[in-house]
Amino acid sequence: xxxxxxxxxxxxxxxxxxxxxxxxxxxxxxxxxxxxxxxxxxxxxxxxxxxxxxxxxxxxxxxxxxxxxxxxxxxxxxxxxxxxxxxxxxxxxxxxxxxxxxxxxxxxxxxxxxxxxxxxxxxxxxxxxxxxxxxxxxxxxxxxxxxxxxxxxxxxxxxxxxxxxxxxxxxxxxxxxxxxxxxxxxxxxxxxxxxxxxxxxxxxxxxxxxxxxxxxxxxxxxxxxxxxxxxxxxxxxxxxxxxxxxxxxxxxxxxxxxxxxxxxxxxxxxxxxxxxxxxxxxxxxxxxxxxxxxxxxxxxxxxxxxxxxxxxxxxxxxxxxxxxxxxxxxxxxxxxxxxxxxxxxxxxxxxxxxxxxxxxxxxxxxxxxxxxxxxxxxxxxxxxxxxxxxxxxxxxxxxxxxxxxxxxxxxxxxxxxxxxxxxxxxxxxxxxxxxxxxxxxxxxxxxxxxxxxxxxxxxxxxxxxxxxxxxxxxxxxxxxxxxxxxxxxxxxxxxxxxxxxxxxxxxxxxxxxxxxxxxxxxxxxxxxxxxxxxxxxxxxxxxxxxxxxxxxxxxxxxxxxxxxxxxxxxxxxxxxxxxxxxxxxx
Numbered sequence: 001x002x003x004x005x006x007x008x009x010x011x012x013x014x015x016x017x018x019x020x021x022x023x024x025x026x027x028x029x030x031x032x033x034x035x036x037x038x039x040x041x042x043x044x045x046x047x048x049x050x051x052x053x054x055x056x057x058x059x060x061x062x063x064x065x066x067x068x069x070x071x072x073x074x075x076x077x078x079x080x081x082x083x084x085x086x087x088x089x090x091x092x093x094x095x096x097x098x099x100x101x102x103x104x105x106x107x108x109x110x111x112x113x114x115x116x117x118x119x120x121x122x123x124x125x126x127x128x129x130x131x132x133x134x135x136x137x138x139x140x141x142x143x144x145x146x147x148x149x150x151x152x153x154x155x156x157x158x159x160x161x162x163x164x165x166x167x168x169x170x171x172x173x174x175x176x177x178x179x180x181x182x183x184x185x186x187x188x189x190x191x192x193x194x195x196x197x198x199x200x201x202x203x204x205x206x207x208x209x210x211x212x213x214x215x216x217x218x219x220x221x222x223x224x225x226x227x228x229x230x231x232x233x234x235x236x237x238x239x240x241x242x243x244x245x246x247x248x249x250x251x252x253x254x255x256x257x258x259x260x261x262x263x264x265x266x267x268x269x270x271x272x273x274x275x276x277x278x279x280x281x282x283x284x285x286x287x288x289x290x291x292x293x294x295x296x297x298x299x300x301x302x303x304x305x306x307x308x309x310x311x312x313x314x315x316x317x318x319x320x321x322x323x324x325x326x327x328x329x330x331x332x333x334x335x336x337x338x339x340x341x342x343x344x345x346x347x348x349x350x351x352x353x354x355x356x357x358x359x360x361x362x363x364x365x366x367x368x369x370x371x372x373x374x375x376x377x378x379x380x381x382x383x384x385x386x387x388x389x390x391x392x393x394x395x396x397x398x399x400x401x402x403x404x405x406x407x408x409x410x411x412x413x414x415x416x417x418x419x420x421x422x423x424x425x426x427x428x429x430x431x432x433x434x435x436x437x438x439x440x441x442x443x444x445x446x447x448x449x450x451x452x453x454x455x456x457x458x459x460x461x462x463x464x465x466x467x468x469x470x471x472x473x474x475x476x477x478x479x480x481x482x483x484x485x486x487x488x489x490x491x492x493x494x495x496x497x498x499x500x501x502x503x504x505x506x507x508x509x510x511x512x513x514x515x516x517x518x519x520x521x522x523x524x525x526x527x528x529x530x531x532x533x534x535x536x537x538x539x540x541x542x543x544x545x546x547x548x549x550x551x552x553x554x555x556x557x558x559x560x561x562x563x564x565x566x567x568x569x570x571x572x573x574x575x576x577x578x579x580x581x582x583x584x585x586x
Contacts, residue, residue, distance in 0.1 A: 313368025
């Protein structure tokens with residue numbers, strides 16, 4: 001195989017990796033359009049994204065094993081056919097249930113192609129170039145994961161949501177043709193016998209139960225029977241899987257692989273990269289869109305520096321890995337990610353976007369260095385075990401993302417709900433301190449109760465309710481009944497008192513004088529106008545104070561969420577000390 005053929009073949013593999021990972025995030029930005037198109041609920045529509053992530057997490061290890069056993073090229077082509085075919089089906093779906101079903105099979109294709117890119121790349125270039133291959137694979141994976149929202153945003157802006165899926169079709173065809181013509185077949189020659197069917201079923205049930213529980217716990221409630229049942233069932237299935245795998249002659253997953261501590265530790269580090277990626281791509285996205293009211297595309301463009309930084313940081317980390325080993329690189333990566341989450345906790349509604357982007361760049365550096373664990377995970381494995389090793393470590397990252405969503409979004413929901421209660425209480429007190437007519441006061445209380453009643457994830461209020469508040473206040477403020485006098489000490493109060501004296505004097509003189517009667521009527525209207533103006537100022541002051549309180553409370557809610565993530569990563573960062581054998585000898 002010539003050098004040019006090798007490069008072209010590897011490009012085909014990276015296209016496959018790009019698509020498989022990209023579709024785990026690119027669809028999120030299209031969910032509102034899909035929901036509108038099919039006139040569906042947010043809960044039902046979210047399954048378009050959830051089912052793909054579920055399929056990735058559940059079938060990666062099984063897909064890797066089947067590829068090792070029956071031929072990686074054959075299974076890669078099968079995976080591409082599934083992925084591309086069902087991408088086209090998703091594009092043409094006529095109902096939401098159809099789309100969700102097609103997304104599952106698309107995810108099955110993604111679960112097949114994603115983990116076997118690394119072993120196929122090693123087969124092309126040899127294990128001597130493994131670190132470079134893994135560096136490119138990791139950088140492409142990071143670019144795809146973090147680049148999904150902005151790419152999806154551009155597609156949505158200039159085309160239909162259907163092209164979020166349709167874009168995969170030409171890319172799949174290109175990857176399929178390149179791999180079919182340029183890549184040689186490879187196997188794990190040490191495997192024999194049939195695929196372990198009981199192990200496959202148990203692993204699927206175990207990972208399926210755990211992943212479903214983590215992804216849907218917020219929706220169904222963590223104490224609901226279905227979530228507790230799936231989580232407990234998943235743990236039991238994994239436990240039974242481990243027991244059976246230790247007994248069967250030809251296991252689906254050789255448990256002896258985990259005796260290689262570098263694989264286990266590196267998988268856990270890669271798990272943490274998936275966990276932390278939730279903060280910039282999901283938590284911060286909520287903040288930008290739901291708090292700062294940025295457009296989806298604008299928010300995505302602010303987040304994209306994470307992936308661009310990773311593309312530089314991971315190759316740099318790989319070079320350092322070749323020189324000093326995995327331990328210092330992965331440890332620094334985890335510590336930098338923890339530090340970036342700490343920095344993100346200082347973001348408020350007035351933080352300049354340039355500062356936010358700087359924090360994201362720091363996160364990208366940490367993510368890129370930590371992703372070197374992908375290289376470390378297979379470094380000390382035999383070449384023929386690189387496929388299953390890649391499946392394990394990639395599945396770990398997917399499960400880490402699921403756990404990140406489960407923990408961090410749940411923490412955010414709880415924090416936002418607490419913030420909403422405080423804002424509501426403070427808002428009522430602020431309004432009660434203002435001089436308002438009984439009617440306006442009543443309308444404000446009603447609208448505030450409605451405004452803070454939403455329970456949507458990470459949302460303080462909805463735009464419709466904010467619009468309703470402004471409309472209701474504007475209508476109520478037109479009433480001239482029981483208007484309060486301007487507040488004492490204000491300029492309007494002094495003007496009002498002077499005008500009141502003039503009106504009283506005019507009343508005393510107006511008897512029999514039509515001209516003075518007209519002046520008196522005008523003065524009374526002026527007094528009413530001054531009262532209304534004073535009430536408008538009082539409302540403006542109240543709303544300004546409420547907004548200030550809201551910004552403080554909601555920023556604190558997000559801040560605490562980032563802090564939880566930072567603490568978790570910091571506590572688990574010593575795992576990096578086991579990502580290389582060198583650290584064990586010294």
